[in-house]
Amino acid sequence: xxxxxxxxxxxxxxxxxxxxxxxxxxxxxxxxxxxxxxxxxxxxxxxxxxxxxxxxxxxxxxxxxxxxxxxxxxxxxxxxxxxxxxxxxxxxxxxxxxxxxxxxxxxxxxxxxxxxxxxxxxxxxxxxxxxxxxxxxxxxxxxxxxxxxxxxxxxxxxxxxxxxxxxxxxxxxxxxxxxxxxxxxxxxxxxxxxxxxxxxxxxxxxxxxxxxxxxxxx
Amino acid sequence: xxxxxxxxxxxxxxxxxxxxxxxxxxxxxxxxxxxxxxxxxxxxxxxxxxxxxxxxxxxxxxxxxxxxxxxxxxxxxxxxxxxxxxxxxxxxxxxxxxxxxxxxxxxxxxxxxxxxxxxxxxxxxxxxxxxxxxxxxxxxxxxxxxxxxxxxxxxxxxxxxxxxxxxxxxxxxxxxxxxxxxxxxxxxxxxxxxxxxxxxxxxxxxxxxxxxxxxxxx
Amino acid sequence: xxxxxxxxxxxxxxxxxxxxxxxxxxxxxxxxxxxxxxxxxxxxxxxxxxxxxxxxxxxxxxxxxxxxxxxxxxxxxxxxxxxxxxxxxxxxxxxxxxxxxxxxxxxxxxxxxxxxxxxxxxxxxxxxxxxxxxxxxxxxxxxxxxxxxxxxxxxxxxxxxxxxxxxxxxxxxxxxxxxxxxxxxxxxxxxxxxxxxxxxxxxxxxxxxxxxxxxx
Amino acid sequence: xxxxxxxxxxxxxxxxxxxxxxxxxxxxxxxxxxxxxxxxxxxxxxxxxxxxxxxxxxxxxxxxxxxxxxxxxxxxxxxxxxxxxxxxxxxxxxxxxxxxxxxxxxxxxxxxxxxxxxxxxxxxxxxxxxxxxxxxxxxxxxxxxxxxxxxxxxxxxxxxxxxxxxxxxxxxxxxxxxxxxxxxxxxxxxxxxxxxxxxxxxxxxxxxxxxxxxxx
Numbered sequence: 001x002x003x004x005x006x007x008x009x010x011x012x013x014x015x016x017x018x019x020x021x022x023x024x025x026x027x028x029x030x031x032x033x034x035x036x037x038x039x040x041x042x043x044x045x046x047x048x049x050x051x052x053x054x055x056x057x058x059x060x061x062x063x064x065x066x067x068x069x070x071x072x073x074x075x076x077x078x079x080x081x082x083x084x085x086x087x088x089x090x091x092x093x094x095x096x097x098x099x100x101x102x103x104x105x106x107x108x109x110x111x112x113x114x115x116x117x118x119x120x121x122x123x124x125x126x127x128x129x130x131x132x133x134x135x136x137x138x139x140x141x142x143x144x145x146x147x148x149x150x151x152x153x154x155x156x157x158x159x160x161x162x163x164x165x166x167x168x169x170x171x172x173x174x175x176x177x178x179x180x181x182x183x184x185x186x187x188x189x190x191x192x193x194x195x196x197x198x199x200x201x202x203x204x205x206x207x208x209x210x211x212x213x214x215x216x217x218x
Numbered sequence: 219x220x221x222x223x224x225x226x227x228x229x230x231x232x233x234x235x236x237x238x239x240x241x242x243x244x245x246x247x248x249x250x251x252x253x254x255x256x257x258x259x260x261x262x263x264x265x266x267x268x269x270x271x272x273x274x275x276x277x278x279x280x281x282x283x284x285x286x287x288x289x290x291x292x293x294x295x296x297x298x299x300x301x302x303x304x305x306x307x308x309x310x311x312x313x314x315x316x317x318x319x320x321x322x323x324x325x326x327x328x329x330x331x332x333x334x335x336x337x338x339x340x341x342x343x344x345x346x347x348x349x350x351x352x353x354x355x356x357x358x359x360x361x362x363x364x365x366x367x368x369x370x371x372x373x374x375x376x377x378x379x380x381x382x383x384x385x386x387x388x389x390x391x392x393x394x395x396x397x398x399x400x401x402x403x404x405x406x407x408x409x410x411x412x413x414x415x416x417x418x419x420x421x422x423x424x425x426x427x428x429x430x431x432x433x434x435x436x
Numbered sequence: 437x438x439x440x441x442x443x444x445x446x447x448x449x450x451x452x453x454x455x456x457x458x459x460x461x462x463x464x465x466x467x468x469x470x471x472x473x474x475x476x477x478x479x480x481x482x483x484x485x486x487x488x489x490x491x492x493x494x495x496x497x498x499x500x501x502x503x504x505x506x507x508x509x510x511x512x513x514x515x516x517x518x519x520x521x522x523x524x525x526x527x528x529x530x531x532x533x534x535x536x537x538x539x540x541x542x543x544x545x546x547x548x549x550x551x552x553x554x555x556x557x558x559x560x561x562x563x564x565x566x567x568x569x570x571x572x573x574x575x576x577x578x579x580x581x582x583x584x585x586x587x588x589x590x591x592x593x594x595x596x597x598x599x600x601x602x603x604x605x606x607x608x609x610x611x612x613x614x615x616x617x618x619x620x621x622x623x624x625x626x627x628x629x630x631x632x633x634x635x636x637x638x639x640x641x642x643x644x645x646x647x648x649x650x651x652x
Numbered sequence: 653x654x655x656x657x658x659x660x661x662x663x664x665x666x667x668x669x670x671x672x673x674x675x676x677x678x679x680x681x682x683x684x685x686x687x688x689x690x691x692x693x694x695x696x697x698x699x700x701x702x703x704x705x706x707x708x709x710x711x712x713x714x715x716x717x718x719x720x721x722x723x724x725x726x727x728x729x730x731x732x733x734x735x736x737x738x739x740x741x742x743x744x745x746x747x748x749x750x751x752x753x754x755x756x757x758x759x760x761x762x763x764x765x766x767x768x769x770x771x772x773x774x775x776x777x778x779x780x781x782x783x784x785x786x787x788x789x790x791x792x793x794x795x796x797x798x799x800x801x802x803x804x805x806x807x808x809x810x811x812x813x814x815x816x817x818x819x820x821x822x823x824x825x826x827x828x829x830x831x832x833x834x835x836x837x838x839x840x841x842x843x844x845x846x847x848x849x850x851x852x853x854x855x856x857x858x859x860x861x862x863x864x865x866x867x868x
Contacts, residue, residue, distance in 0.1 A: 020643040040437060042642075042643050045821065046751065047677040047678070047680070047703075047821045047824055048677070048820070048821045048823050048824050049635070049820065049821050050641045050642075050643060051635070062820065063680065064680060064681070064808070064819045064820045064821060064822040065820040065821055066677075066678065066680050066821050068677075069678075070677075070678035070679070070680070070731075075635060075820070077597075077630050077631035078595060078597030078599060078630040078631060078642060079635045080599055080635050080638035080641040080642070081635040081636045081638065081818070081819065081820050081821065081823055082641060082823065083818075083823040083824060083825070083826070083827045083828060083855075084677070084703070084751070084755040084823070084824045084825050084828065085547075085755050085756070085759055085827075085828050086641075088547075088751060088752030088755055088756070089543075089546060089547035089548070089615055090615070090641075090643075090644075091752060092547055092548035092549070092752050092770070092771075092772065093545075093546045093547045093548040093615050093616075094548060095615060095643065095644060122729075122736060122739065122740075122748070123728060123729060123730025123731075123736070124704070124726060124727050124728035124729050124730060124748040125727065125728075125748060125750050125751075125776075125778075126704075126727050126728040126730075126750075126751050127727070127750070127751040127752065128750075129750040129752075129753075129772045129773055129776060129778065130750050130751060130752035130753070130772050133548075133771050133772045133774075134548055134752075134772070159776055159777050160775055160776050161776065162772070162774070162775065162776065163774050163775030163776075238859040258653060260858075260859050263605065264535065265461040265462070265464070265487075265605045265608055266461070266604070266605040266607050266608050267604060267605050267851070268857045268858075268859060269851070280604065281464065282464060282465070282592070282603050282604045282605060282606040283604040283605055284461075284462065284464050284605050286461075287462075288461075288462035288463070288464070288515075293604070293851060295813075295846050295847035296811060296813035296815060296846040296847060296858060297851045298815055298851050298854035298857040298858070299602075299603065299604050299605070299607055299851040299852045299854065300607065300857060301602075301607040301608060301609070301610070301611045301612060301639075302461070302487070302535070302539040302607070302608045302609050302612065303539050303540070303543055303611075303612050304857075306535060306536030306539055306540070306763075307759075307762065307763035307764070307831055308831070308857075308859075308860075309536060310536050310554070310555075310556065310763055310764035310765070311761075311762050311763045311764040311831050311832075312764060313831060313859065313860060340513075340520060340523065340524075340532070341512060341513060341514025341515075341520070342488070342510060342511050342512040342513050342514060342532040343511065343512075343532060343534050343535075343560075343562075344488075344511050344512040344514075344534075344535050345511070345534070345535040345536065346534075347534040347536075347537075347556045347557055347560060347562065348534050348535060348536035348537070348556050351555050351556045351558075351764075352536075352556070352764055377560055377561050378559055378560050379560065380556070380558070380559065380560065381558050381559030381560075540763075540765070544769075547756075548770075548771070549756070549768065549769055549770060549792075550769030550770065550771070550785065550787045550790065550792030551769045551785075551787050551792070552765065552769075553760075553765055553766030553767045553768075553769070553794075554764075554765060554766065555764070555766070569766065569767075569785060569794070571766045571767050571794065571796065572796070574766065576765075576766030576767070578769075578785070578787065580787065580788070601852070602852070603852055604851060604852065635820060636817070636818070636819055636820065636853070637852070637853065
């Protein structure tokens, strides 16, 4: 199982039946693959649909039904079309149960930076800032390191996405919960020891008692 | 022709083809009777319809289609249902070409009071404040006097509906335009002299040149 | 999937002193069976947020007559003389709000906005006690968001996913209130299977609705 | 009643330096024929307000490549490397706005509100230079309304009264932009006779639309 699959499988277990969930582009979008089809979960795409379905079969794409990345999708029975105002009303008004987003850095305060590397990558924040401010739970799904550098740092050096403490960080090495008191190590990746996680993490980690290994489902 | 018909007929002549117009309850609602059916005017009711039509024939009322007074109405072809947010977005965003409202008092500044007599009549402002603030043109349609007291006064003694100068005052005696310089008498009622209007009006009136008699149409 | 419940079961959820956002304009688009159940149960001390207090014999007007309403936030009470009398007598607290401001305040509550900046009410009694904010040299009243414990909605169609579709002037405050309460209960004229309401006809997505009232 | 006009006639109305609100999300729900006509005409110095700058070969992205855009107010430019390059080189001014804030700012412009109070952007570069307003002990950014000289919309259906109906994810910014510009031009996939779009399916009332583009 590769690192991304570990992360996607573990994040999927955070999703409860009936939730309204927004998945970011890239790694977070893989999470949908591990959510049971009969769970009554509704996926929202911020461009305006609740009840996002799978990619359409070859030749059956509808040009007016895409996800936030612009890719063709389908919709489940009971789906709803919404305009951008309603879409972000749902996000900002606390109606979105969970968002899963990628990260460039998360710091000891639980603050996320995930939208820009000044001078190098300035794509715009899209809906990321709204999602982090407004979603009930913000789960960061990311690799533990990028180009050898740890992404979990004492304090973000990149511009923040929001001043909000995210709910959970899931990497291939660890599940970490940001709390008032700092980052708490909750689970270990498959076959990874607490010491290995500490060694790979720049930010201080609190460890209380036994740290179980992630459960990743069937 | 009674006083109310004079007023309604004169106000109707302010309405141009293709306008979006909101008529208040009572006297203002009579104006619709004198707007040609083929004028392409759309009437808005603030409870949520654009393209308000006449009262339905006996036995053909639809309980979910009423005007802002709660009376059954019909809708013209090309009508649109809107929710209250859009309805007041149209009003407050300057999309309503004209509103015709009743008045308790209008003063020399052109300010309108039309929603409350403290201690005696406190029905609530409904949409009146929004209409006066937001409509492009605000036409006040009212009798010149009430219980022997002139309704056009130096300064409103009743609470204002808005700080905005209304566009035009139409009574059975006169058409008066509030301007930066004060109230200007534009037209006389049928068979009424300038002196009679002055005598009946508490607020100072500017009169420049000849004042024509109202045209009331066929 | 929502399970349809009986009106009296819905009424039991609503505790004394709750704040209720109630859809409808002079009773059109109001959840009449739900309101009747609340009146039958007699729950008191309610705060009602609604466009108006209707007439004494209809919709939220009946809750005023029965003495269950402690406070109302509305734009109009002109056709409910009982409400006017109770207000004058100090038996009921009534906050009168311009209609456009009322719907925007509820929207702000539901959309996570900090408030509404509006010119409506400036220079009138509505301005009293409120913060005035200047933007680009123009003055605006800062009006606070409104949220409720419950939103009680009426729609024409619902499906069992909770999606709602409204008709004609029965939309009014319903689609806005759907976002502004902790618990949302919807009463539909017709409930249809999931998939029967086209996505483009849905005006309140089912994810916002907690409970549906079963057919009459 | 609206008279349908040709795209090149619509493009002639748009002067140098105009501010255009353009519907669409990555080109979905964008008025493609209208944009093509503007590109063919070559009108320069434009300010584009849109969710994104699409890709260099599509929708508003093409106007960036042709050098007609002086300034853009958008939430995302990540898939238009030409725009990124021009921004870095200082050839184009780009204001990046959080998507939810962008749509609310346009709505405020169209709905006559003084601004938007939002927590989005606090503690980030978005906060720079902006007024912070405190409401009930919580801080909000005051974001200014946005209006355009023209709104360029795309819809699925239109009737000759100007009523518009959208489908699926092609709604996006269109219904909001319809209120926020001096002149509104709509390009529909299908134009139908008045009365063919049911009142409840209309999402942009025809009174807001000034011109319709004729069929392709």
